[in-house]
Amino acid sequence: MNSFKDSCNAVSGPNSTAEDSSVSGGCSTQAADETHVNPRNALWPTYAPPMEIVFSHGRGSELFTTDGTVYLDFISGIAVTGFGHAHPRLVNALHDQSKHLWHLSNLFRVPEAERLAKRLVDNCFGDRVFFTNSGAESCEAGLKAIRGYHAFKGNAERYRIISMSGAFHGRTLGAISAAGNPSHTKGFIPFDYGFDQVPWGDLPALEAAISEETAGIVLEPVQGEGGVRPVSEAFMHGVRNLCDHHGILLMFDEVQCGMGRTGKMFAHQHYDVTPDVMALAKGIGGGFPLGACVATEAVASAMGIGTHGSTYGGNPLAAAVANTIMDLLLEEDCLSEVQRKGELLQKLLQGLVRKFPNQLKAVSGKGLMIGVECVIPNTDLLKLLRDHHLLVGKAGGNMLRFLPPLNVSDEHLQQACDIFESVLEANGEALAKATSAQIV
Numbered sequence: 001m002n003s004f005k006d007s008c009n010a011v012s013g014p015n016s017t018a019e020d021s022s023v024s025g026g027c028s029t030q031a032a033d034e035t036h037v038n039p040r041n042a043l044w045p046t047y048a049p050p051m052e053i054v055f056s057h058g059r060g061s062e063l064f065t066t067d068g069t070v071y072l073d074f075i076s077g078i079a080v081t082g083f084g085h086a087h088p089r090l091v092n093a094l095h096d097q098s099k100h101l102w103h104l105s106n107l108f109r110v111p112e113a114e115r116l117a118k119r120l121v122d123n124c125f126g127d128r129v130f131f132t133n134s135g136a137e138s139c140e141a142g143l144k145a146i147r148g149y150h151a152f153k154g155n156a157e158r159y160r161i162i163s164m165s166g167a168f169h170g171r172t173l174g175a176i177s178a179a180g181n182p183s184h185t186k187g188f189i190p191f192d193y194g195f196d197q198v199p200w201g202d203l204p205a206l207e208a209a210i211s212e213e214t215a216g217i218v219l220e221p222v223q224g225e226g227g228v229r230p231v232s233e234a235f236m237h238g239v240r241n242l243c244d245h246h247g248i249l250l251m252f253d254e255v256q257c258g259m260g261r262t263g264k265m266f267a268h269q270h271y272d273v274t275p276d277v278m279a280l281a282k283g284i285g286g287g288f289p290l291g292a293c294v295a296t297e298a299v300a301s302a303m304g305i306g307t308h309g310s311t312y313g314g315n316p317l318a319a320a321v322a323n324t325i326m327d328l329l330l331e332e333d334c335l336s337e338v339q340r341k342g343e344l345l346q347k348l349l350q351g352l353v354r355k356f357p358n359q360l361k362a363v364s365g366k367g368l369m370i371g372v373e374c375v376i377p378n379t380d381l382l383k384l385l386r387d388h389h390l391l392v393g394k395a396g397g398n399m400l401r402f403l404p405p406l407n408v409s410d411e412h413l414q415q416a417c418d419i420f421e422s423v424l425e426a427n428g429e430a431l432a433k434a435t436s437a438q439i440v
C-alpha cells in the first residue's frame with residue numbers, strides 16, 4: 001500500500017519529467033499489482049475519471065500514458081494548458097523562479113505580479129487587478145467588488161446581482177449562487193443569496209429583472225459549460241446600455257473564454273463593449289493555478305485595504321509563469337493564428353456535421369473554443385473518441401467541446417477530425433446494423 005502511494009506521489013511530484021520514465025512507469029506497474037484496492041478510496045467521490053487511463057507526461061498537444069499510448073489532447077485541462085504540455089519557455093520560467101523565491105504572501109511586494117497586472121490592464125479596459133488562484137475565486141472577488149462598490153458609496157441596499165441561465169462561475173457558495181444551476185445548488189443554498197436569474201440572451205427578461213436593489217449583472221461573453229455559445233452583438237450592447245442607464249456594474253466571466261482562447265486576448269473584444277469587472281483564470285497560468293479579477297479604477301478604488309485578500313494570490317511562481325504566457329500571447333502572430341486555426345477546425349467540423357446529420361447537428365463557438373451539438377448522446381461520443389485516443393470535453397445542450405491548445409498544429413487539427421470521422425463512420429455502421437437487425 002505504502003509503496004503504491006509513494007510511487008504515485010512521485011509521478012505527480014515536481015521532478016517527474018517526460019524523460020523520467022522509470023518514475024512514471026512505476027505507478028502503473030504498482031497499480032496493476034493492487035487490483036483489489038481502489039486507489040481513489042481516499043478521495044472524495046466528487047469525480048469519476050476513467051480508471052484505466054493514467055497519464056505520465058505530455059508534449060504540446062499530446063499526452064502519453066504510463067504504458068506509452070499517445071492521446072491527442074483537445075480539452076487542455078478545460079482550456080487551461082493553452083500552450084500545450086511542457087512548453088519549454090513555461091518550464092524554464094517556472095524552473096528559474098523556483099530557484100529564487102516561491103512564496104511571500106501579499107504581506108510583501110511581488111514584483112512579478114505587479115508587472116503581470118500592468119501587462120493585463122495594458123491589454124484591456126481595466127485599471128487594476130486582484131490576483132487569486134482559481135476561477136471561482138476570481139468570480140467571488142468580482143461579485144464582492146460589485147456589492148462593495150455600491151455599499152461603500154452608501155448604497156448598501158443595492159446588492160442583488162443578475163446572472164444568465166446556463167452560466168457557470170465555479171463551485172464556491174457565491175459562485176454556485178450566482179450561476180444558479182439547480183444541480184450545483186441543491187443541498188447547499190437553502191436561502192436567497194441575492195442573485196436573480198434570467199434566461200440566457202433574453203434582453204427584455206433582463207430589463208424586467210432590474211430593480212432598485214440591482215447592483216450588477218454577470219455573464220460569460222461565450223458560455224463554456226452552458227453550451228459553447230457566444231452572446232449576440234445586440235445583446236452585449238443592450239446589456240451595457242441597461243447598466244449605464246441604471247447605474248449597474250457589468251461583470252464578464254472570462255475564466256474560460258479569456259486569455260486568447262477565442263482569437264482575441266479577451267472574448268469581449270470581439271464586441272465593441274467593455275465591462276467594469278472581469279474574472280480570469282484557467283489559461284492565464286497555463287496549468288499553474290492562478291486567477292485574476294480585473295476592474296476599472298472606479299470599482300477597484302472601492303476595494304480598499306483589508307476589504308479582500310488571498311494568501312497565495314499572485315505568488316511569485318504563478319506570476320512568473322503567467323508573465324511568460326503573456327509573452328507568448330503578445331507575440332505578433334499568436335492571436336491571428338488562433339483565429340485562423342479556429343476557422344480551420346470549425347470548417348472541418350462543419351464538414352462532419354454535413355456528412356453525419358444523424359449524429360451531429362451544428363458547430364458553434366469562437367476561435368479555438370468550439371462546440372459540436374450532437375444528435376446522439378454527447379457522453380457516448382466522448383467515450384468513443386477517447387477510446388480512439390482523442391480527448392474532448394462535453395457541455396450543456398448535448399455538446400462536445402473542443403479546446404485544443406492555442407498553438408496546436410494544423411496537422412493535429414486534421415488528425416483530430418480524421419479520428420472523429422472514423423468514429424462517426426464506425427458508429428453509423430453500428431447504428432445501421434442495429435436497425436437492420438431489428439427489421440430482420
Ligand SMILES: *Cc1c(COP(=O)(O)O)cnc(C)c1O
Binds near residue numbers: 133135137170254
Ligand atoms: C472553470 C470556470 C470557472 C471556475 O473556475 P475554477 O478554477 O474551477 O474555480 C468559472 N467561470 C467559468 C466561465 C469557467 O469556465
